[in-house]
Amino acid sequence: MIAASSVKRWPGWVLLVFVVAGCLAYGVTRDAGARTPEERVEEISKQLACPICNGETVYESRNTASASIRAEIKNQVSATDASDDAIIAYIVQQFGAKTQLLPRASGxxxxxxxxxxxxxxxxxxxxxxxxxxxxxxxxxxxxxxxxxxxxxxxxxxxxxxxxxxxx
Amino acid sequence: MLAEGLNGLLGHTALIIGFAASLFGALALIAAIRLRNERLIKTVMPYGWLALGGAVLAVVVMERGLITRDWQLAYVQRVGSRDTPALFNFTALWSALEGSILLWLLLLAVYTAIIMHRYRARLADPLVGWALVVMFFVTAFFFFLALGPTDAFRAGATPDFTACCKGPNPLLQNHVLVLFHPPILYLGYVGFTVPFAFAIAALVTGRVGEGWLVETRRWALFAWGFLTVGIVLGGWWSYEVLGWGGVWGWDPVENASFLPWLTGTAYIHSVMVQERRGMLRVWNLSLLVATFSLTILGTFLTRSGVVNSVHAFSDSTIGPFLLGAFGVVVLVSLGLIAWRGDRLRSPGAIDSPISREGAFLANNVLLALFAFVILLGTVFPLIVEAKDNRKIAVGSPFFDTMSQPIGLVLLFLMAVAPALPWRKASGELLRDRLFWPAWCGAGTLALSVFLGATGLAPLLAFTFAGFAGGASIRQLVLATRRQGYRGLLGRTNGGMVVHLGVIIIAVALAASNSYTRSAEFTVMKGETVSFAGHTFTVLDVVDFTTPRTVGIKAEISIDGGQAYAPAISKYTAFGMDVPTPSVKSSFVEDIYLTLENGSKPSTGEAKIKVFIKPMVVWLWVGGMLCAFGTLLAAFPGKNRRRPTDAVSAPIPLDEVSSV
Structure with a gap:
């Protein structure tokens, strides 16, 4: 049975490797397109914890504390050209360590x-x-x-x- | 405090009867097994029926209390209201801790009675007897919880209708899935008690061979199926009611349901290694013990107030009891495993990592690691708080980072494992069997790149998913070509259908998490905005009131077609805003509309948020396929092997000695 399927010998597999590598390289490196300000706000707010309601992100939470953090992120996104990480660091500094959702890699x-x-x-x-x-x-x-x-x-x-x- | 009414009295009586019956049932059965007394064994059945009767009566009485608005019961005051609609008044039973323990208890008593009835002719068999003893003890423990720490039938204080009796939490009274998600999830949780009970019985009787596995494999399968469907329904519910367009938030309660799912999944794979090769005995026992104890630990974490979450019920005194039960389960199980250590030593050996059993082993290590990582992330805030007395949060960014690589490797294993033979695989064999599945993966990758997909992790997910899907379909095609429709039945083939379901869910998660587009607009009535290739016309913005809510509703026409009506309602009794998203679904993408606070019907101004989420529908399709595959897997396949049948062609002696 194995001998009958000569297409499955190495040429087929080598071609496969080239196709996968090519598609991956193209797909990973191409530009994903511009994000709307809301999408940036979303991505950033998913990285931050709501400071008063343990267990929810700023993105999910509907209370006023999270709303004010979202407003601040929005402000940062539209008024400055800071990177996402810089805005996260800024928010953590402004609103306290409780908003840090990702555990630190130190200590x-x-x-x-x-x-x-x-x-x-x-x-x-x-x-x-x-x-x-x-x-x-x-x-x-x-x-x-x-x-x-x-x-x-x-x-x-x-x-x-x-x-x-x-x- | 009000005097105890009829419902309270009946409820307490039912619980006391049930508690006594399950305790006496356990003790009588132990005595009967020890004394080998056939007549005493016959007395056990009535205890089981009595326990079931107690649990049923308790639930019926509580429902009666809710339906007749019996304000004498503290629980009815907490979750009942005068104007809760009938459906949500019925489901209010499990909308707080005490009632959900009653539901748990009912399902447990039902499982116990089914086991007792099914094995009624074999109760004298110590394996079955001890399993039933374990079931009785677990049932007695839950009766005890329902009687003491979480007494649902406690008489309440004189109700002050300005403050109490508001009905269940608004989120638990605005979608019909509240009727399905909790009971189905509980069927899964509680169902794992059965294989656990047989595992303990195997250890107690010393019959740790493969017999107990055969007894329980279908029970484990059904429990797993229910747990899977319950989790998927939970995601669907969250998508429909929470208004942020997500299905999974790595909340502690969600994690608590995912942990036993992971260990249960590991078990239903590794059990096949034990059945075929007689190996991994301790590992399989440990997985069942872990699955059962994780359901208890999860209940402890989320129901005792130590971890805060959106799902958690209010603080109660149940914590120490559940933690104690967790400790007892773990200690007793470990003690039994240590005691039976000599019998558990497995006779076989795994010849090669590149074999079916090698792949199962790798899958098990990964699933166990996955469960460990999620447990660690869930309890880590507690550890930090205990050590430094400061609160930290470990949330979705951590869990996403951790689960991505593990999920990708699991997908890859799902692609390779079905093609691997037992014992040992050769390079030629793999080259031959994996060729078309691998091209399925490459084709999926090419298609997704063509359709505009970007990013390494989602692209790898699509590639491996295509590969794994190809492997599953290859197995199904081979089986149906040989056996017709019967090639879909049995564990291996049904399992492949479940794999397809899981793969579809993985693809849908990767696509909907990675490529969601969203934007927020403030639109005046009559105006149109466009976003991501769609137009949104606000036809109207209106106020509305229902007996329990005041709210704002917008009517929005998508692409000039049918109108969708997202709303936001304030439950007046709670002062809590609950969004009602409106979703236009298709097999390509969902258009998810929410109305935000700040919309003004008086001026015709609507603040809307639009999410374009690709492939969400496939999450539910995948969930259904998992359930369907589980059913197929429960049917016996055509070629059931005798235990003595050779499992693969004999390996030539010269090849073996050269290993």
Whole structure:
């Protein structure tokens, strides 16, 4: 079956790699188009926490504190040419650290970033050693005695099935 | 404090009967199993029916209290009102903590009764017996919660109608999905109690082989299906009522439903490795324990007031009990696993990482990591607060950053794994089997670039989704070519339909999150604005009043066609504004209109916000496909193997020894 499909040999795969790489390169590098001021305000407000209602972003929250932060972001977007990150930093500075939604990458808070990485590394190392252990344990090759035991079990089961044709 | 009325009395009586029945049921069953007393076992069934009767009666009485507006009950004062419409008055049962515990209890008692009835001929079998003991104990615990810390039938103070009796939270009384999302989600949560109970029974009896898995695989599947549908419905509800156009906000309560979904998903994959190869026994037990305990922990986090969220109910005394139950579940399970450690050692070995079981293992590690990261992000603010006594928020930017790479790798695994054979795969085999699926991925990428997609993460998501979709369809085509329509049935093939559903959801999420366009306009009546290729004409802006709300409604014609009417209503009793977005849906994009505060009907001025969100409808289509695939997977496939059948062609000895 494998031999019959010669198209699936390496030329097809090489072509595939070129198509994917080309499309990705073109799609990633091209200009996404201008954003409306509202879209910038939205993107920025999704990165900020509502200071009085734990658990909602400024974007989702409907209370007055969030409304005033949204107004300030809007003001910054239209009146200055600061970048999104600069506006976020400005808002956090103006409205307090409670609006910081993304945990900082320094101090104790960096743990929330570090621990998942450590967990990933541990999982990878654990898998590596498991596979190595499984590889060295290739005494699972059935010998003649094992095969005889399986044959006996199968024969017994077939005999039992023959006795109970109703089931 | 008012005297206890008829409903209060009936409710308490029902709960006491149910509590006693489930406790006695558990104790009688333990005694019967220990003494091997067949006659004693026969006495257990009535306890189960009595517990079910107690739970049903409690719910019926509470509904009666709500419907007849029995103001003697504190709970009715809290969630009932004189003018709540019938539907939302009915669903008010689960609109606060006490009532939602009653709903949980009812579903738990139903599951317990079904298990008891289904296995009625096998109650003397210790595996079934102990599973039922666990179910009885869990039911008794929830009866206890409903009696003590979250007593729904407590008599209230004399109602002061100027302050109390406003009805359920406005967000819980303006969309019909309130009738479906919570019960279906709970069916999923509570459903995982069944496989958990059998896992504990397997540990207690020492029958940790594959027998208990076979008993529970369909239960786990149904619980998973309900949980999936419940979560998708929750997203739909949020989209329809919250007015910010999103379906998922990484809120602690949403995370609490996602955590057991992740571990449950890991379980229904890794269980296949155990059935085929007899391996990963401890891992599978741990996943079930994790899934069950995460439902308890999630309930604790969100119902005890330690984590604030839009969903959280008010503070109550339930916290320590749920935390205690979580601790007991984890300790007992770990103790049992340690005790049975010798029997749990698995005999087999995974020969190669590039194999079906290797892929399942990788998928499990990723799903477990995903669950761990989300749990960490959810509880991290608590840790920081405990350590430094300051509040921080961990929100969607963190979860988005973390879930993107994990989600992409999971999609990639979904593409490769179905093509992998058990035991070991060769390069030629993969080159052959993955060829057309990979081209599906490339084609999807080319199409999305052609349609204007940008950005690395969404493009990778589309590519892998196309790849994974191709792999699922390849498997389904092969199976149906061999077996006709029966090729859609069974775990593997039904699973592929679920995969297609998940892939569609992933694509829809990537597209709608990455390419939403939005703008805000202040438009006078009669004026037209255009945005993103559409025109919006404000036909009218009017005030309206209903018995419970005052609001403003705009009529907006999209592209000169039919009028859509976004509104914003103030629930007068709460003083709370609730938006009612109006959405024009199509398979390509949704046009989502909201009316903002500051609109003035007197001058004909409407402040509207427009979101153009691509592919949102496919989220719901994907959810339905997941439910459909789960049903297909529950049917037995055609070629069920006997346990002794060879699982793959024997590997030639010379090849094995060269490994």
């Amino acid at each position: 104790f808070e960096s743990l929330v970033w570090v621990i998942p990485g450590v967990a990933l590394v541990c999982a990878g190392v654990g898998l590596f050693f498991s596979f190595r252990k499984w590889r060295t344990n290739v005494d699972t090759v059935p010998d003649a005695a094992d095969r005889a035991r399986v044959d006996a079990a199968l024969a017994a089961e077939d005999a039992a099935a023959a006795e109970e044709p109703a089931s």
